[in-house]
Amino acid sequence: MTGERTAALALRGLVKRFESKVAVAGVDLDVPAGSFYGLLGPNGAGKTTTLSMAVGLLRPDAGGAWVLGHDVWSDPVRAKQLLGVMPDGTRLFDRLSGAELLAYTGLLRGMAADVVDQRARELLDVLALADAGRTLVVDYSAGMKKKSGLACALLHGPRLLVLDEPFEAVDPVSGALIRDILQRYVTGGGTVVFSSHVMEVVERLCSHVAILAAGAIKTVGTLDEVRGGRPLEEVFVEVVGGRTATGQELSWL
Amino acid sequence: MAVTAPVADPAVAAFRPPSARHFARLKLRVLRNGFRGQGWRVTLFVLGCLFGLWFAAMGFFAFAAPSLAGDADRDVAVLVLALGGGALVLGWLLLPLVFFGVDETLDPARFALLPLPRRTLLAGLLAAGFIGIPAVATGLATAGSVVTAATFGGAGAALVQAIGVAGGLLLCVAASRAITSGFATMLRSRRMRDLAAIMLAVLAALLGPLQIGVIVALNNADLDQLVRVARVVEWTPFGAPYTAGLDVAEGRPLAAAAKLLGTAAVIAALLWWWSRSVESAMLGTASAGTARPARAPAGGPMAQLFPRALRWLRPGQHGAIAAREARYWWRDARRRASLITLAVVGVFVPLMFNVGVAGLLGDESSQAATSPTQVTISMLFVGSLAALSLANQFGYDGSAYAAHVVVGVPGRVELRARVLGFSMYMVPLLAGIAVLVAIVLGRFDWLPVMWGGLAAAYGTGLAVNLFVSILAAYALPDTANPFAISTGAGMAKSLLSFVALFASLAAAAVYAIVSFLVPEGLWLWLALPVGLAYGVGATVLGCYLAGDVLDRRGPELLATVSSKR
Numbered sequence: 001m002t003g004e005r006t007a008a009l010a011l012r013g014l015v016k017r018f019e020s021k022v023a024v025a026g027v028d029l030d031v032p033a034g035s036f037y038g039l040l041g042p043n044g045a046g047k048t049t050t051l052s053m054a055v056g057l058l059r060p061d062a063g064g065a066w067v068l069g070h071d072v073w074s075d076p077v078r079a080k081q082l083l084g085v086m087p088d089g090t091r092l093f094d095r096l097s098g099a100e101l102l103a104y105t106g107l108l109r110g111m112a113a114d115v116v117d118q119r120a121r122e123l124l125d126v127l128a129l130a131d132a133g134r135t136l137v138v139d140y141s142a143g144m145k146k147k148s149g150l151a152c153a154l155l156h157g158p159r160l161l162v163l164d165e166p167f168e169a170v171d172p173v174s175g176a177l178i179r180d181i182l183q184r185y186v187t188g189g190g191t192v193v194f195s196s197h198v199m200e201v202v203e204r205l206c207s208h209v210a211i212l213a214a215g216a217i218k219t220v221g222t223l224d225e226v227r228g229g230r231p232l233e234e235v236f237v238e239v240v241g242g243r244t245a246t247g248q249e250l251s252w253l
Numbered sequence: 254m255a256v257t258a259p260v261a262d263p264a265v266a267a268f269r270p271p272s273a274r275h276f277a278r279l280k281l282r283v284l285r286n287g288f289r290g291q292g293w294r295v296t297l298f299v300l301g302c303l304f305g306l307w308f309a310a311m312g313f314f315a316f317a318a319p320s321l322a323g324d325a326d327r328d329v330a331v332l333v334l335a336l337g338g339g340a341l342v343l344g345w346l347l348l349p350l351v352f353f354g355v356d357e358t359l360d361p362a363r364f365a366l367l368p369l370p371r372r373t374l375l376a377g378l379l380a381a382g383f384i385g386i387p388a389v390a391t392g393l394a395t396a397g398s399v400v401t402a403a404t405f406g407g408a409g410a411a412l413v414q415a416i417g418v419a420g421g422l423l424l425c426v427a428a429s430r431a432i433t434s435g436f437a438t439m440l441r442s443r444r445m446r447d448l449a450a451i452m453l454a455v456l457a458a459l460l461g462p463l464q465i466g467v468i469v470a471l472n473n474a475d476l477d478q479l480v481r482v483a484r485v486v487e488w489t490p491f492g493a494p495y496t497a498g499l500d501v502a503e504g505r506p507l508a509a510a511a512k513l514l515g516t517a518a519v520i521a522a523l524l525w526w527w528s529r530s531v532e533s534a535m536l537g538t539a540s541a542g543t544a545r546p547a548r549a550p551a552g553g554p555m556a557q558l559f560p561r562a563l564r565w566l567r568p569g570q571h572g573a574i575a576a577r578e579a580r581y582w583w584r585d586a587r588r589r590a591s592l593i594t595l596a597v598v599g600v601f602v603p604l605m606f607n608v609g610v611a612g613l614l615g616d617e618s619s620q621a622a623t624s625p626t627q628v629t630i631s632m633l634f635v636g637s638l639a640a641l642s643l644a645n646q647f648g649y650d651g652s653a654y655a656a657h658v659v660v661g662v663p664g665r666v667e668l669r670a671r672v673l674g675f676s677m678y679m680v681p682l683l684a685g686i687a688v689l690v691a692i693v694l695g696r697f698d699w700l701p702v703m704w705g706g707l708a709a710a711y712g713t714g715l716a717v718n719l720f721v722s723i724l725a726a727y728a729l730p731d732t733a734n735p736f737a738i739s740t741g742a743g744m745a746k747s748l749l750s751f752v753a754l755f756a757s758l759a760a761a762a763v764y765a766i767v768s769f770l771v772p773e774g775l776w777l778w779l780a781l782p783v784g785l786a787y788g789v790g791a792t793v794l795g796c797y798l799a800g801d802v803l804d805r806r807g808p809e810l811l812a813t814v815s816s817k818r
Contacts, residue, residue, distance in 0.1 A: 116555060
């Protein structure tokens with residue numbers, strides 16, 4: 001992409017149709033380098049579809065994605081080297097133990113064996129996964145699986161981290177740990193894009209926010225611009241067009 | 254300790270368990286929704302229906318045929334009904350386990366949270382099990398025996414036979430459910446799974462002797478002997494439901510009653526077994542998280558990924574994928590099931606083909622019949638079959654394959670590593686099979702020919718199946734049952750594996766043709782180098798060409814193997 005400062009992630013006119021349903025209807029987004037970017041949206045808004053197209057997991061029907069200026073779909077090798085991804089809803093290679101999984105991911109990334117060994121050990125320690133020993137990832141709890149996925153995404157030291165629902169099904173302790181690591185990563189010059197529908201986490205972490213609904217970006221800007229002095233949740237419900245309870249329905253409960 | 258008395262809630266009191274009809278309707282609905290907007294699925298379904306109808310019609314006439322023979326020959330009736338019916342029951346018992354998998358459109362685990370009495374759930378799942386082409390075709394085919402019974406014994410015999418046919422169908426469906434569910438439970442539990450694997454192998458091995466029996470029977474064509482066999486089979490659960498009507502016709506109502514009661518008892522026992530394993534399948538989803546006590550890991554992450562047996566692999570993309578594949582072929586129950594099946598079939602087919610039935614039964618005179626060409630052909634078949642396990646290799650990974658797409662692993666590296674990981678099991682196994690056959694035949698000088706044939710067929714088979722695995726991958730259902738395959742798409746695409754088998758056999762046939770052209774003495778020396786060169790060449794070329802396809806289609810492949818739809 002051209003521009004004075006290359007965006008860490010740039011999306012242009014992304015469109016995806018599934019049979020007759022339009023999941024993503026033309027998404028444009030610029031994620032500045034060094035930002036902590038929250039992609040908000042209700043269930044089914046197209047968050048996962050958008051992020052999958054942005055990282056090269058799902059081929060868009062139209063539009064493109066650039067990671068630090070490298071086209072994800074025409075120059076995938078370079079773009080994917082700069083990118084760490086934690087998809088939601090895809091399995092890990094879960095019949096490996098946590099340590100095996102990290103060693104495997106590191107080698108897939110083309111890293112040297114001794115670097116993989118050292119970083120994997122460190123990540124396992126920091127994420128409190130070292131105690132699991134030889135337990136297979138398939139037997140991990142949901143929170144441990146999320147942490148393993150994060151470790152896989154971080155292992156090669158990417159410049160851009162794309163995380164789909166990193167705080168879903170994670171207990172408060174693990175959640176705090178993940179938040180801490182991500183904040184340190186951004187302070188160190190990295191860029192994080194993550195999707196969520198937990199307002200509280202987004203408000204606490206993000207520098208920038210985009211609200212996605214029905215496959216299109218509704219609002220975008222820095223956190224303060226989007227909030228405009230109101231609680232984020234209020235803005236979100238208003239933008240998305242939620243339904244307000246009248247107090248009459250569900251009287252049998 | 255006093256627990257508060259149960260709450261008397263009007264909603265709980267008014268609870269009525271749903272009827273079995275409900276489950277049947279649910280399954281029909283699921284099937285119908287599967288067709289929505291998928292023209293080719295409808296086409297495949299119609300083809301399946303036509304095939305089922307053809308089978309049903311053939312079966313119907315076969316079962317009705319004894320009535321044409323007239324009153325004189327009741328032995329023929331016993332023969333057809335007992336052996337035909339028995340073969341069907343046996344097929345229902347073994348085929349889902351070994352070849353086709355069982356349709357788990359309604360996965361019991363999905364009902365775990367609903368307040369359903371076990372009896373209701375079981376009746377419902379059983380009713381749903383009747384909805385499907387195989388069950389309908391079996392029912393129609395065996396209905397032909399009612400005509401036979403009516404010809405011999407009139408209305409009374411026909412009525413009893415109809416009850417028997419219905420019972421037989423129930424037996425078939427219950428048996429296939431119970432046995433797959435039971436094995437799935439065993440393969441899930443870490444303690445039992447190795448035992449279960451061995452039992453599975455033995456069951457698969459039953460197919461071999463069964464073939465021997467059938468071929469012996471056909472070879473000897475001794476009607477009396479066959480009738481004697483049939484007279485035994487009619488008193489086993491395999492033949493009992495289908496011969497009750499004949500007993501009435503022959504004036505033995507007590508025998509008929511005993512057969513029907515026996516069938517009912519067997520069905521009850523199967524249902525009981527099934528209910529036990531269904532319960533554990535339902536609990537399985539909730540309690541799969543119990544971890545083993547963690548042992549202290551030996552060495553760092555690298556040392557764990559490459560244990561001593563795999564130390565020779567060079568750490569890198571290729572080595573890592575090969576190491577993981579090697580691990581997965583054993584750790585993943587589905588893959589292991591396919592390995593074991595292959596091992597058993599791979600031993601039996603060449604023995605059957607070369608030593609022959611009579612030879613295995615100790616008839617020396619027929620032993621000399623085999624030739625290097627014949628041995629070669631059987632080896633070509635085994636080699637092609639071995640490579641077939643890779644036909645849905647990406648389907649086994651499912652959405653975990655996303656990890657490779659995210660990294661952008663080069664297609665050629667990916668395929669070479671996968672071939673290597675699989676060959677770590679297959680090459681020793683195939684070599685061993687050849688040695689075993691050589692020992693049985695007592696012809697060690699044929700070993701190079703056999704190895705050459707195996708290498709040629711395995712290599713070309715790999716090349717063919719690499720393409721199949723990329724272009725015709727399908728998602729495996731995400732259930733704990735290694736035998737489950739989803740209806741519609743999965744079933745149809747698994748038929749594609751037959752096409753792949755024929756294609757690789759055709760490619761390997763070149764080797765057989767060459768073996769004809771070269772004089773036999775010379776061929777014994779040339780076979781191994783030629784076969785190896787042909788097989789390795791085909792595999793290398795396959796990895797090279799299919800790797801390009803994979804590079805282009807990575808995201809599309811990921812979408813097909815992720816089991817969202």
